[in-house]
Amino acid sequence: MVHFVSSSFFVIRAFFLFRQAFLREFIMQELPFFVKIIQESLVLIDLLSCHKSKTTSTNDIGGNKMIFAYNRAHVGDTLMVIIADDKGTENTVSRKWNVAQIKDESGQIVAWNFFHISDHLTIEGNGQVTISEEQLAELNRLIKEAGFEETLEKDNQPKIVVGYVKTCEPHPDSDHLSVTETEVDGGEVLQIVCGAPNIEAGQKVVVAKPGAMMPDGMMIWPGELRGVKSDGMICSAKELHVPNAPEKKGILVLPEDAIVGEAFKN
Numbered sequence: 660m661v662h663f664v665s666s667s668f669f670v671i672r673a674f675f676l677f678r679q680a681f682l683r684e685f686i687m688q689e690l691p692f693f694v695k696i697i698q699e700s701l702v703l704i705d706l707l708s709c710h711k712s713k714t715t716s717t718n719d720i721g722g723n724k725m726i727f728a729y730n731r732a733h734v735g736d737t738l739m740v741i742i743a744d745d746k747g748t749e750n751t752v753s754r755k756w757n758v759a760q761i762k763d764e765s766g767q768i769v770a771w772n773f774f775h776i777s778d779h780l781t782i783e784g785n786g787q788v789t790i791s792e793e794q795l796a797e798l799n800r801l802i803k804e805a806g807f808e809e810t811l812e813k814d815n816q817p818k819i820v821v822g823y824v825k826t827c828e829p830h831p832d833s834d835h836l837s838v839t840e841t842e843v844d845g846g847e848v849l850q851i852v853c854g855a856p857n858i859e860a861g862q863k864v865v866v867a868k869p870g871a872m873m874p875d876g877m878m879i880w881p882g883e884l885r886g887v888k889s890d891g892m893i894c895s896a897k898e899l900h901v902p903n904a905p906e907k908k909g910i911l912v913l914p915e916d917a918i919v920g921e922a923f924k925n
Contacts, residue, residue, distance in 0.1 A: 725813045726872050727790045729782045738782060740771040740798070740811065741872075744880035758805040768809065773801060787818075787872035817922035818879075820844055821913060822866035822893070827858055832885040841866055841893065844920025852889035855910040863913040865894040865923045874900040874925075899925055 726741040745763040753760045757774040776782060779801060780794050790798070790813065799810045823842045830836035830852060837858050842848050843866050851866070858864075868891045871879040875898075881890045896904035896911040 725811070726870060726878060727788050727813075728786060728872060728876075729776070729788045730785055732785075736775055736777050738773040738776040738780070738788075738798075740773070741769070741878060742771070743767065743769045744878070745769045755805040755807065758801055758807065760807055760809075771798075771802070771811070773798060786874065786876065789815075816844070818868050818871035819873075819894070819899075819923045820866055820868065821917045821919050821921050821923060822849075822864050823919045824858065824860050824862045824864055824893075827853075827860040830885060830887060832887075836884060836887075838887055839893065841891075842919055843868060843891075849890040850888055851891045851893055852884040852887050853893045853910065854884075855893065855895065855908065857909040857912070858893065862910075863915060863917040863919070865899060865911050865913065867892045867894055873898060899923070901925055 726739075728739040728741065729737075743763075748764040750769070751762050751764075753762075759772040759774070760768060761770040761772065763769050773779075779797055782788055795811060795813060802809060802811070820843055824839050825842055825848065826840040828838050830838050835854055835856070837853050837855075839851050839853055839858065839860075840848050841851050841864070849866065849868065867873060867879045869879055869881050871891075873879065873894075879892050881888070883889060892898075893910050895909060897906070899911060901911065
């Protein structure tokens with residue numbers, strides 16, 4: 660028996676074959692683009708997680724609590740600018756081109772992310788990094804070019820410095836915490852709650868001020884311990900990643916000739 664097939668069958672078959680070939684070619688050409696978008700979305704999720712683990716909405720943003728962080732191996736070619744503690748609240752992201760603005764649930768800007776930053780700046784270092792005035796100007800240009808209105812400002816004061824424990828009193832609601840008045844620089848005195856057993860008045864210590872990023876990535880913000888305000892952290896050698904740091908709990912006590920306010924250099 661001979662089966663006759665209309666010409667329309669071949670037209671339809673040819674159409675489907677053409678469509679499959681077209682889609683295959685389109686996917687092969689555009690796949691790198693979509694992979695790139697997916698990768699950047701995953702990086703953005705990772706960055707949000709970084710911001711949350713570790714408060715301003717005016718046009719000038721930043722000041723003495725701004726953290727610049729860069730870790731290409733773990734989060735890609737992205738400069739993170741962390742402005743404030745989001746206190747674990749939900750974040751919202753507004754991305755324009757390669758600049759992302761991150762706000763907490765109250766609408767305050769807590770961070771910025773600059774993707775593909777190496778196209779514009781050479782970032783040296785890993786973890787918390789230092790940004791020059793020229794680099795800051797370039798970041799502000801990128802913000803403006805992306806369509807945002809805010810600008811970044813920063814100071815150049817070190818955030819992990821030599822401090823002097825002026826007073827040390829027992830915490831009113833703890834049998835192991837102490838409340839200190841610790842001078843850090845320029846006569847500035849911070850109230851810092853410390854849990855180290857070897858803390859005493861008269862010591863030279865290492866202080867991580869609000870806006871500091873520790874070597875392990877932990878960020879230091881003002882907070883409270885057992886209802887007492889604490890503006891910073893007095894550091895142990897282990898927290899500072901000092902080589903051969905002792906395992907025994909306790910702060911790092913510096914020599915008496917250490918200069919208050921100077922940046923601590925490991």
